[in-house]
Amino acid sequence: xxxxxxxxxxxxxxxxxxxxxxxxxxxxxxxxxxxxxxxxxxxxxxxxxxxxxxxxxxxxxxxxxxxxxxxxxxxxxxxxxxxxxxxxxxxxxxxxxxxxxxxxxxxxxxxxxxxxxxxxxxxxxxxxxxxxxxxxxxxxxxxxxxxxxxxxxxxxxxxxxxxxxxxxxxxxxxxxxxxxxxxxxxxxxxxxxxxxxxxxxxxxxxxxxxxxxxxxxxxxxxxxxxxxxxxxxxxxxxxxxxxxxxxxxxxxxxxxxxxxxxxxxxxxxxxxxxxxxxxxxxxxxxxxxxxxxxxxxxxxxxxxxxxxxxxxxxxxxxxxxxxxxxxxxxxxxxxxxxxxxxxxxxxxxxxxxxxxxxxxxxxxxxxxxxxxxxxxxxxxxxxxxxxxxxxxxxxxxxxxxxxxxxxxxxxxxxxxxxxxxxxxxxxxxxxxxxxxxxxxxxxxxxxxxxxxxxxxxxxxxxxxxxxxxxxxxxxxxxxxxxxxxxxxxxxxxxxxxxxxxxxxxxxxxxxxxxxxxxxxxxxxxxxxxxxxxxxxxxxxxxxxxxxxxxxxxxxxxxxxxxxxxxxxxxxxxxxxxxxxxxxxxxxxxxxxxxxxxxxxxxxxxxxxxxxxxxxxxxxxxxxxxxxxxxxxxxxxxxxxxxxxxxxxxxxxxxxxxxxxxxxxxxxxxxxxxxxxxxxxxxxxxxxxxxxxxxxxxxxxxxxxxxxxxxxxxxxxxxxxxxxxxxxxxxxxxxxxxxxxxxxxxxxxxxxxxxxxxxxxxxxxxxxxx
Amino acid sequence: xxxxxxxxxxxxxxxxxxxxxxxxxxxxxxxxxxxxxxxxxxxxxxxxxxxxxxxxxxxxxxxxxxxxxxxxxxxxxxxxxxxxxxxxxxxxxxxxxxxxxxxxxxxxxxxxxxxxxxxxxxxxxxxxxxxxxxxxxxxxxxxxxxxxxxxxxxx
Ligand code: FES
Ligand code: FES
Numbered sequence: 001x002x003x004x005x006x007x008x009x010x011x012x013x014x015x016x017x018x019x020x021x022x023x024x025x026x027x028x029x030x031x032x033x034x035x036x037x038x039x040x041x042x043x044x045x046x047x048x049x050x051x052x053x054x055x056x057x058x059x060x061x062x063x064x065x066x067x068x069x070x071x072x073x074x075x076x077x078x079x080x081x082x083x084x085x086x087x088x089x090x091x092x093x094x095x096x097x098x099x100x101x102x103x104x105x106x107x108x109x110x111x112x113x114x115x116x117x118x119x120x121x122x123x124x125x126x127x128x129x130x131x132x133x134x135x136x137x138x139x140x141x142x143x144x145x146x147x148x149x150x151x152x153x154x155x156x157x158x159x160x161x162x163x164x165x166x167x168x169x170x171x172x173x174x175x176x177x178x179x180x181x182x183x184x185x186x187x188x189x190x191x192x193x194x195x196x197x198x199x200x201x202x203x204x205x206x207x208x209x210x211x212x213x214x215x216x217x218x219x220x221x222x223x224x225x226x227x228x229x230x231x232x233x234x235x236x237x238x239x240x241x242x243x244x245x246x247x248x249x250x251x252x253x254x255x256x257x258x259x260x261x262x263x264x265x266x267x268x269x270x271x272x273x274x275x276x277x278x279x280x281x282x283x284x285x286x287x288x289x290x291x292x293x294x295x296x297x298x299x300x301x302x303x304x305x306x307x308x309x310x311x312x313x314x315x316x317x318x319x320x321x322x323x324x325x326x327x328x329x330x331x332x333x334x335x336x337x338x339x340x341x342x343x344x345x346x347x348x349x350x351x352x353x354x355x356x357x358x359x360x361x362x363x364x365x366x367x368x369x370x371x372x373x374x375x376x377x378x379x380x381x382x383x384x385x386x387x388x389x390x391x392x393x394x395x396x397x398x399x400x401x402x403x404x405x406x407x408x409x410x411x412x413x414x415x416x417x418x419x420x421x422x423x424x425x426x427x428x429x430x431x432x433x434x435x436x437x438x439x440x441x442x443x444x445x446x447x448x449x450x451x452x453x454x455x456x457x458x459x460x461x462x463x464x465x466x467x468x469x470x471x472x473x474x475x476x477x478x479x480x481x482x483x484x485x486x487x488x489x490x491x492x493x494x495x496x497x498x499x500x501x502x503x504x505x506x507x508x509x510x511x512x513x514x515x516x517x518x519x520x521x522x523x524x525x526x527x528x529x530x531x532x533x534x535x536x537x538x539x540x541x542x543x544x545x546x547x548x549x550x551x552x553x554x555x556x557x558x559x560x561x562x563x564x565x566x567x568x569x570x571x572x573x574x575x576x577x578x579x580x581x582x583x584x585x586x587x588x589x590x591x592x593x594x595x596x597x598x599x600x601x602x603x604x605x606x607x608x609x610x611x612x613x614x615x616x617x618x619x620x621x622x623x624x625x626x627x628x629x630x631x632x633x634x635x636x637x638x639x640x641x642x643x644x645x646x647x648x649x650x651x652x653x654x655x656x657x658x659x660x661x662x663x664x665x666x667x668x669x670x671x672x673x674x675x676x677x678x679x680x681x682x683x684x685x686x687x688x689x690x691x692x693x694x695x696x697x698x699x700x701x702x703x704x705x706x707x708x709x710x711x712x713x714x715x716x717x718x719x720x721x722x723x724x725x726x727x728x729x730x731x732x733x734x735x736x737x738x739x740x741x742x743x744x745x746x747x748x749x750x751x752x753x754x755x756x757x758x759x760x761x762x763x764x765x766x767x768x769x
Numbered sequence: 770x771x772x773x774x775x776x777x778x779x780x781x782x783x784x785x786x787x788x789x790x791x792x793x794x795x796x797x798x799x800x801x802x803x804x805x806x807x808x809x810x811x812x813x814x815x816x817x818x819x820x821x822x823x824x825x826x827x828x829x830x831x832x833x834x835x836x837x838x839x840x841x842x843x844x845x846x847x848x849x850x851x852x853x854x855x856x857x858x859x860x861x862x863x864x865x866x867x868x869x870x871x872x873x874x875x876x877x878x879x880x881x882x883x884x885x886x887x888x889x890x891x892x893x894x895x896x897x898x899x900x901x902x903x904x905x906x907x908x909x910x911x912x913x914x915x916x917x918x919x920x921x922x923x924x
Contacts, residue, residue: 013864020856021851022848025806198811198817198874199811248809248811249870249873251907281812481871482873484870664910672909701905702898703898
């Protein structure tokens with residue numbers, strides 16, 4: 001593969017010019033037509049029965065066009081466990097749950113009318129901690145759990161708050177503990193966080209007089225929005241069109257379907273009008289997916305030379321009020337529950353539990369940050385107990401080619417060792433530095449792994465149209481939320497077709513025109529969409545050869561293609577330019593040969609399987625991406641303030657299609673990880689979210705971000721396009737444990753939860769004394 | 770129904786006279802009345818910097834300024850940076866360093882950095898950090914943005 005020309009080069013982003021000039025269109029920048037503006041009436045109680053909703057006053061408010069409540073619109077929606085309605089019906093289950101929606105001629109009028117709606121509730125006892133919620137006598141949040149439609153790979157317990165119980169039984173756990181010389185057991189906690197993309201959730205819908213629904217949305221996955229709406233509204237798919245724009249950051253919060261369906265009945269009442277909803281920052285914080293909090297208990301058995309023989313992991317996840325998506329995170333964390341390590345005997349129980357906190361859902365890492373926090377902290381403690389180098393314990397237990405995951409899947413194409421070693425070398429592992437002015441220095445490392453959490457039949461497809469002048473249009477259903485899809489997919493097409501990147505046009509999706517893509521989630525697009533595009537390019541290339549053979553009257557095997565023309569290898573003067581082939585395709589006699597060239601390619605995984613319901617054994621991973629983080633910190637023992645001195649990240653991209661973009665992605669994920677390690681925690685007071693803006697919910701900004709070093713490791717993914725695998729989410733996973741390991745190294749104290757706020761660090765030090 | 774006021778101002782070099790609704794923010798006015806949608810909204814309470822524009826050369830969060838305050842002033846938005854299709858060197862540096870991912874914070878980021886460069890032709894990391902600390906980038910392009918700002922200063 002050494003003769004790659006475009007793949008592996010850092011061509012500028014396809015969307016660069018638009019994004020630096022302000023021309024890039026995000027949803028809210030599009031003029032769509034006559035608009036009505038919608039605002040939601042939100043629940044003021046965390047758990048309660050709706051006794052009455054009085055809308056009369058609001059209806060009379062000037063400018064108001066329509067008001068909708070859950071009674072008028074009880075349709076259900078969801079991806080995995082269909083437990084949600086667009087608007088609360090009979091009951092509210094979290095604070096801020098939408099109970100009604102108003103559409104008016106201005107946003108202001110809609111907001112004023114919302115205040116005029118009166119809702120009466122009968123409050124019910126709430127569940128705010130999943131460890132309480134899992135108990136048999138806890139108040140039940142979804143009485144109807146047993147009747148919900150569900151993808152049969154999830155296992156709820158009707159009559160309780162358990163929305164999913166995922167199990168791993170690998171090897172023989174008793175035997176594993178018997179073989180151990182030591183056993184360590186710890187509890188860990190990871191709080192909720194929010195994605196806070198700078199662009200909030202937005203959507204608009206229009207109903208045309210002929211019964212077609214058009215949706216504009218910030219959704220990461222137009223095809224899934226279409227699929228879920230078709231089901232929820234009982235509409236055929238060709239009557240729903242979902243249009244994407246550039247997305248101002250996703251990180252998982254815009255996966256699945258969210259607010260798109262909310263306004264459909266209003267649109268039906270006003271055909272031709274566009275009904276729009278824009279979440280404000282507070283609504284985005286409180287009303288969209290949060291990362292599920294995790295309470296876990298991890299027990300490992302290990303030998304005196306540091307080999308882990310048994311791992312028992314109990315994870316209790318705060319699924320929040322609805323777990324339509326969250327059940328799958330709990331499953332993913334379960335089937336990956338040994339992290340980046342090859343452990344022969346495993347028993348895992350991962351529970352998704354309903355509570356009356358905000359809805360839980362996908363966030364960059366999809367359960368891996370939370371689950372691997374425990375693993376990476378515990379390995380550190382094992383090393384400490386044994387007085388061994390934590391890096392050595394990682395290397396000793398780390399996965400290698402041929403290792404098996406918790407679900408028994410054999411991993412190939414792995415060089416975890418290299419990922420660990422590059423960051424260790426970079427931060428000067430093993431050399432202890434001393435801090436200045438009484439401050440204490442420490443170093444920490446953590447590893448990571450993640451596979452895309454997707455159904456085994458999650459498909460992808462691509463169409464390539466070759467124009468009359470030899471330029472091309474690449475059509476895919478993947479979205480562009482900053483990850484660089486447009487650029488990377490163009491590069492793959494360019495490489496395969498020998499057409500320069502700047503002669504390739506690619507757009508964000510529109511389900512009426514672009515082919516199917518399951519979802520732009522799970523760091524899967526480079527692999528899945530990339531494979532489809534490569535196949536479509538090869539298909540187009542095949543057509544080019546066939547037409548050229550006919551046109552030039554030369555057998556195909558004697559033809560060669562140099563990117564500009566197809567020529568006979570026997571007589572290079574016998575040639576046809578790509579333009580001639582793509583254009584009229586006529587022989588000199590005037591007889592036609594073939595019509596325009598349209599390449600098609602599609603992809604569905606062939607290496608994934610269902611998992612055994614009792615043991616969780618099987619192949620859930622499309623590919624596994626490994627990496628590591630190394631950190632050096634300086635801590636002020638007086639204040640507990642952590643300064644990050646060095647931050648190094650590595651990721652095994654298989655093959656970086658665009659090294660510059662891969663590094664930017666690696667940096668971005670590392671910073672998000674650092675931000676969660678040090679600052680981020682959504683705080684609730686009995687279900688009421690307290691920090692709902694950027695002042696109260698701090699994220700990393702310029703002054704908190706040190707210089708970073710990044711390393712792209714390239715162990716080719718055998719089946720990936722040009723050896724590539726996805727890397728978008730992964731860099732985040734190792735950061736929090738690496739920081740904690742470094743702080744722990746500096747201070748000699750343990751941390752079982754993050755963020756490591758100054759207060760937490762200071763208290764830990766105080767308790768030690 | 771709502772009070773309106775005639776305001777005169779220049780925007781990206783052009784003189785304009787428009788009606789502005791009293792009480793409406795400059796951000797809304799820029800986006801909805803001037804149709805300059807490059808300026809973005811991320812919080813509307815002055816916390817994210819996505820709406821940064823230059824008012825008489827100074828960076829402001831346009832969500833915290835009233836439209837009527839534009840009267841008699843000079844407004845520069847992201848659309849006014851490139852001249853005759855030619856990018857400002859800071860814009861080019863953002864491309865060269867891939868100093869964004871989603872690009873949603875980028876217009877505000879570029880405007881804030883532009884103003885920094887006007888005050889300080891050669892800023893160091895600390896000065897950049899300080900000047901841009903009100904501009905959030907959730908995609909985390911901070912390092913690349915710093916590099917882009919320094920690089921464009923060099924030229
Ligand atoms: S929108 Fe103005 S600062 Fe966020
Ligand atoms: S590039 Fe996405 S927020 Fe900055």
